[in-house]
Amino acid sequence: MNGRIRKILLLLVCLAALPAVSRAQFKEEAFNQSYVNPADSTARKDSVDKMWTFREFYRGVTHKDSLRIGSMFAGATVFIGAEQIYNRQYWKLPVVYGGLGATLGLGFHYRQQYKADETQTRAKDMASLMFASAGLIYWGTLMDGVVNYKRNVPNQPGKATLYSILLPGLGQAYNGEYWKIPIYWGGLIGSYHFYSTNNTNYKRYKRIHNEATDPESGYTGLITAERAVYYRDVFRRFRDYSTVAMIGFYLLQVIDANVFAYMQDFEVNDDLSMRVTPAVITPYTNYAMNTGMGGAGFRMPSCAPGAEALGMRIGFTF
DSSP states (O other): OHHHHHHHHHHHHHHHHHHHHOTTTSOTTGGGOOOOOTTOTTSOOOTTSOSOOHHHHHHHHTTSSOOOHHHHHHHHTTSTTHHHHHTTOTTHHHHHHHHHHHHHHHHHHHHHHHHHOTTOHHHHHHHHHHHHHHHHHHHHHHHHHHHTOOOSSSOOHHHHHHHHHHSTTHHHHHTTOGGGHHHHHHHHHHHHHHHHHHHHHHHHHHHHHHHHTOTTSOOOOSSOHHHHHHHHHHHHHHHHHHHHHHHHHHHHHHHHHHHHHHGGGOOOOSOOEEEEEEEEEOOOHHHHHHTTOSOTTOOOOOOSTTOOEEEEEEEEEO
16 A cells, blocks of 8 residues: 555656656647747747746746746646646635645654554554645646636647646547547556556566575475566566556557647648649759759750740649
């Protein structure tokens, strides 16, 4: 139980830190970027030159300027409660800080009790429960800020992305693609099932191998040390594959939410047509001369009137 709670807390921390390191992939202005030569000082700088700055975050939190949802979320992972301040929901701050302070304080209190007397297993369980509750409050604070973020646009790819980061499948629900939720949750649950099964078998054969190779253990089992180490390595490899599958399904649903949120405004109609028109083809001799094709002994064909050729121009509309 304690090990699972620690894994949940670690997962929450990783989820909170993910936006700060993946802003380039899920930036709301990603499809409106202008890529310019960085050596040109007169050109307008690219929108990804500064992914996140404290000045931008501070001006947004102090309501001196608007703040992008990604910048707000990234800053709030460190400055807890910043989302509630930006959303002007100040009454939530005592709830957030009070809940975090109470759960963390009780967690450290019960942890000290367990360290003083390790026979008090109840204190150990209570400490784990309090730390898990603090992580849940932290997660809820981030989710609350994303939900209450206001912007006068009907569709927000950034919000869909953060929804999927905080809760798998929620971004698909935001995009109205509910049929995808069972697919991703099925992949995540199935991957975790195989991870748990393979991890259990890995620990079992690891224990058997340790006992079989310890002369003082008195091991009398039917499984030899060689067979135990073989199965130990097999199940460890399968466990690692299951971990990769879980991470893959998680990242896939985040990317799916981001991409299809952008595609909400993409128009698809049945206007499919092809146009074929005659065209006059004129040889472009300057290209061949500038690219070195006109070397020694090479004579370019004449482009005088009459050197042109007839051809066809094909156009597609879709």
